Each structure stands twice: as structure tokens, then as C-alpha cells.
Amino acid sequence: MTKRFVHVAAGVIKRPDGTFLLASRPEGKPMAGYWEFPGGKIEAGESAAEALQRELHEELGITMQEALPWVTQNFDYTHARVRLHFFQVEQWQGEPQAHEGQQMAWVSPAHHAVEPVLPANAAILRWLALPDQMQVGSAAAECVLLSQLPQQSQRGEVCGVLGPQPLQHWSASDLMLQTVRPAAVSWCGAQVQSHEQLLHAARLGLDYVWADDSVTLAEIQAWCVDGPPLPLFASTHRFPEGLAAARHIGVHGLLR
Template identity: 50%
Template sequence: MPDKIIDVAVGVLLRPDGTVLLGNRPADKPWPGWWELPGGKLEPGESVLQALTRELQEEIGITVTQATPWVTYVHKYPTTTVRLAFCRVTGWDGEPQGLEGQLLRWVPIDAAQDVPQLLPATYPPLRWLQLPTVYALSSAGTPEQLPLFLNKLDEGLKAGIKLFQWREPGWPGGPHQPNLHQALKTVLTRCHAFGAKVLVNSIHPEAWWHEADGVHLRSHDAAGLTSRPTLASDKRVGVSTHNLAELEHARALEADFAVLGPVLPTASHPGHPGIGWEMFAQLNAQAGLPVFALGGQSAATLAHAQSVGGHGFAGIRGWIT
């Protein structure tokens, strides 16, 4: 008999200063003293956002004014299985306070995973929060166009781009060319100077993945794997997906994130209408990991992508406004 799943709405409260709110479990609850993100069980008939609003009012005394769905993640504890609907909360009235006797702490996102006694299911969302909301893809094209592309890259880095994919399938002579490898090294130097990470698309040699900050797997390359690529622990893995089966496989590979699309019509896929925002939202809700919207995306669509649960957007052209 399958485990009964308890549905829980979880608030990821984010302040503009880059901190997230954690609370410790009261003495009268399981795992007393352990730190977690605030939230609670859905009551019969409640939506996730309704439960979230009620729980945060009861638990920490705030009235939610801005919240969006994010990642829904199933976690098995020794005696319970919970389906955690994480929601990013960026607006509220009132100051959070521990109405159930719990302690509260605002913790920098990049240090939150180091908090002692974190509830096990709290680790994934704290790791996902370190992903930026914009995922920029390269479009250098040829050696002759490379200087112009590097100028665009510099502009993007100055504007705050922190996650970048090196993807040059149409490079003259093929995606394994030595001059393309040298171009990658130039991109790595520039990105790292701004604290940005670079993933290498799996169309390029595996040795390049290790030189960079990880790999982005094409969907059919991911399909040929049964486990996460063997990379250093600080390297990231992204996966291109187009449907639920590919999203489930990305999760099975323990990918850090997926890219899903095309959502809207694009110049690179003429005649393809895209899956649309409704289907994107449906698939995203079942993904179990952060998902970037791809296809017809730009800074202008970021807010909408997040409103339907996307982590952010991925794009070749519209990195910045």
C-alpha cells in the first residue's frame, strides 16, 4: 500500500537584502529545535496559496501580499511522506514573529545550508535559491562574430548575469574545434571575473564540462544516462526538457535544474506555437526541481514565468532589458 502523502504549503520568505527566513520547530512538534522554512498542512478544500496565507498568519503573524508558486517536492521521512509546495513570498504586511514559541532567523541565502540542524527537506530549496533567475545562452556563431558577441556578454555580466551556457552547435568545423575551445576559455575568464558560472552544453567535449562549472545536457544526451554525470561536487547539471517524462528523468539524474520549452513561438523554431503558459505551469508543478522557461523569453516575461511557478527564464537574445 503506498504511503499516504501529506500536502504542505511552505513559504520561502525573501528580503531584498538576499536573506531568507528560517524558524526552529517548537518543542511540542516532531523534530523539535530543527530549523525549517515556515508553513503548514493544507486543510480540506484549500489551495496552496490559501493554505500558505493562513499558515503564515497563524505561525508568524504576517499577511501575505505577494507570493508565487515555485517547486513542489516530495520528501520521505522515516514515518511520513510530505508533498511540499514551496512558494516564494516577496511581499507581506507585518513583521514576522514566533507566535508558536519558535525562534526566527533571517539568514543569507548563500550561507543558509550551513545552519546546524536543518530539517532534511529544507536543504533542496535553500540550494535552489542560489540559482539566478536568468539563464543566458551563447550565440557567438563564428570566429568573425566572436568579438561582437563578447561585447554583448560583457554588457550582460555588468547587468548582473550570473549563469551562462556555452552552446555553439553551428560553429564552423563543428562543436569540437580548437578555436571554439579557446573562445570558451575567454568566456570563462570574463564570467568568473564577475562571479558568473558557465555550463557547457553536452554537444561539446566532456573534458570542457570539467574546465567549466558544469554541463547542460541536451534532452537526448540526458536520456542516455542513468545517473548524474560524474563531476566535482561544486559543478552544476542542467537538463533540456520538453515534456513530463523528460522532467522526471532530469529529477532522477539529480539535476540542479531543468529548462522547459519552447513556451512561446521563437525565431529558431518557425511554425512551432510553443507549449504555452498553461502547459508550462502544469508540467512545472510536477517537475520537483527548479524550471526555467525557454522560448520567446526575455526580461519582459520574467515576472509572468515566475507567476506560474517558473524559477526564471532562459534565452539566447533577451538577457537584459
């Protein structure tokens, strides 16, 4: 018999300097001592955002003011089969406090020096280093990544993570010829024009997809309804109102 999904809402609580909060799972819970994003199970009748609001209040004593939907991940543990709905939380009231005896740490995308983290979160931690604005060169292989963080030092840090490392960016047709993610590259993403291509990119374990100019706003919205399975970039001109409007519906960032 197939196990049913336990739906979970988890929050990447992010400060303006780009650091985010991890917490250790308290004694008595499955996988106690593992580090996770604060959050918990979605209860009957709750939306994922409502569950996150409740959990952040219970676990940390903070009042979430806005949650940006981001990505959704499935994972099979021996104790449960989970579907994790991740949000980015950048506005809240109160100072996070450990209400359940958990340890807490503010970490950065480049250095999250806490171990062990829940296995379902490995990709999530990598993806948090992705900038929210990218630019692709004319040749498919030469992909230039730009960060648009406000301060110079952070810009340097994020580019330092991505810049010198080998990056593979596939066209949509090349993507569909692939059966495995290449081992020798640190970052791997692809252009997509259909939901089928997006799912293929997720199966390969890629780091991002870019919904190119042929993808309509309605399609992007549909792909985001349940959270895309990996960070989704949209074309800049699909969102003339800017990045904030794109992030509001679950798009990770913009690409030009």
C-alpha cells in the first residue's frame, strides 16, 4: 500500500543580510537533533500559509506578516512520506525564541555550519544560494549569473558562490535528451517551455528552470499553484511590475 503524504509547511525565515534561521528538531520527535526550517504539519482545514503562521508562532513565538510561496519537495522517510511546502518569510514581528527546547542558528547560503540537516533539505540549502536575477549569454553554455542583493558585500558573496563554479544551462530541447545530471558541474539548470519539461528537470535534480518567453503568465501561475518542484525563473518582461510581483506567486527570480 502506498503511504499517503503528510503535508508540511516550512519557512525560510530570512533577514535582510541574507542569513536565514535553522532549528534543531527537539528531543522526542522523529529525527531529533537534525536541523530543519521551522514549521510543521498542515492540519485539516488549514492552507499551507495558515499552518506556517501557526507553527512559527508555536515554535518561535513570532508573528509572520507575509509568506512568499517558493518550492515544494516530496521525501520518503521511514517514519513518514512528506510533501514539504516551502515559503520565504522576510517580514515578521517579534524575535524568534526557542519555544520547544530546540537549538537555533542564523546561517548563510554559503556557510550553514550546522549538522546534520534533514536529508530532504539538502537541495533547499543549495537553492538558497541562487540569486534572484540571472542573465543568460547568447551561447547556451555561457551562462552569466547576476545577483541583485542590495549591498556590495552580499553581491560579492553570492557571485563568489556561483561565479567560479562550472555551470550547465541547457536549452529546452537539450534538456529532454538528458537522462542524468552531469557530475562535473556545480550548478545545472535549463530553459523550459512546458510543464512536462519542468517535471523532467526536477527528475534530473536540476537547480533551476527558466520559463522562457513562450510560456504565458497563466501557465506560470498554474505551475506555481502547488509550488514548483525546483526554483522557477521567469522572463523579466512577463513581470513588468518587477521581481516582487513574481515572487508573490512563487517565482524564484527573473531572467533576462
